[in-house]
Amino acid sequence: VNAYNQGVVDQPIYTIYLRKNIQNGDAGVITYGGVDSTNCGSVIAYQPLAKYDNYIIAFSGISYGSYANSSTYTTLVDSTSGSIGGPPSVIANMAKVVGAIHDEGYLFYQVDCDKKIPSFTFTIGGKQYTVDSNQQLGPKNATSNMCEWKFYSYVEDGFWIFGGPFAKSYCNIYDPGNKRVGFALPKGQ
Numbered sequence: 001v002n003a004y005n006q007g008v009v010d011q012p013i014y015t016i017y018l019r020k021n022i023q024n025g026d027a028g029v030i031t032y033g034g035v036d037s038t039n040c041g042s043v044i045a046y047q048p049l050a051k052y053d054n055y056i057i058a059f060s061g062i063s064y065g066s067y068a069n070s071s072t073y074t075t076l077v078d079s080t081s082g083s084i085g086g087p088p089s090v091i092a093n094m095a096k097v098v099g100a101i102h103d104e105g106y107l108f109y110q111v112d113c114d115k116k117i118p119s120f121t122f123t124i125g126g127k128q129y130t131v132d133s134n135q136q137l138g139p140k141n142a143t144s145n146m147c148e149w150k151f152y153s154y155v156e157d158g159f160w161i162f163g164g165p166f167a168k169s170y171c172n173i174y175d176p177g178n179k180r181v182g183f184a185l186p187k188g189q
């Protein structure tokens with residue numbers, strides 16, 4: 001906003017593009033002043049903010065393998081968070097689908113690294129989005145064949161935090177002037 005007010009950037013917009021795989025320390029690009037058309041394809045859609053104090057939007061209808069839930073939800077679009085947080089009952093049911101179990105600290109889940117993982121799909125503004133299985137697992141445990149499962153229970157029912165696995169699947173375009181966020185597929189990956 002300051003850069004825009006000072007005339008340094010063209011538009012009060014920024015884009016966050018995260019590489020699916022970090023290459024030689026290159027984890028992605030933040031573009032200030034517009035849509036990143038170098039790394040991101042055309043914008044699929046913009047979604048109006050549900051609350052203006054943060055990048056919170058409405059979405060609905062999640063599915064994860066044999067589990068589906070047609071509730072409406074809100075989510076914080078948070079590229080800075082490494083995982084996806086969701087309502088405890090929903091995350092518990094999703095964990096059952098892949099046989100994910102809590103780690104010792106009961107904070108995070110782990111899943112067998114060789115388990116077949118379904119896509120996580122949901123609808124934002126009438127368009128379907130997908131976080132593929134290859135974005136859902138973290139590093140393998142040093143002593144077993146268990147991998148971090150990148151979902152966790154957030155305390156509030158109906159509320160999600162869409163972090164890294166979502167931001168790696170779709171460029172996040174923050175447009176506070178128009179009170180909306182947009183999404184685009186990353187190019188060439």
Ligand SMILES: *[C@@H]1O[C@H](CO)[C@@H](O)[C@H](O)[C@H]1NC(C)=O
Binds near residue numbers: 089
């Ligand atoms: C569906 O989602 C709602 C909203 O988060 C939740 O309260 C409910 O428990 C979920 N139902 C199931 C069966 O997981």
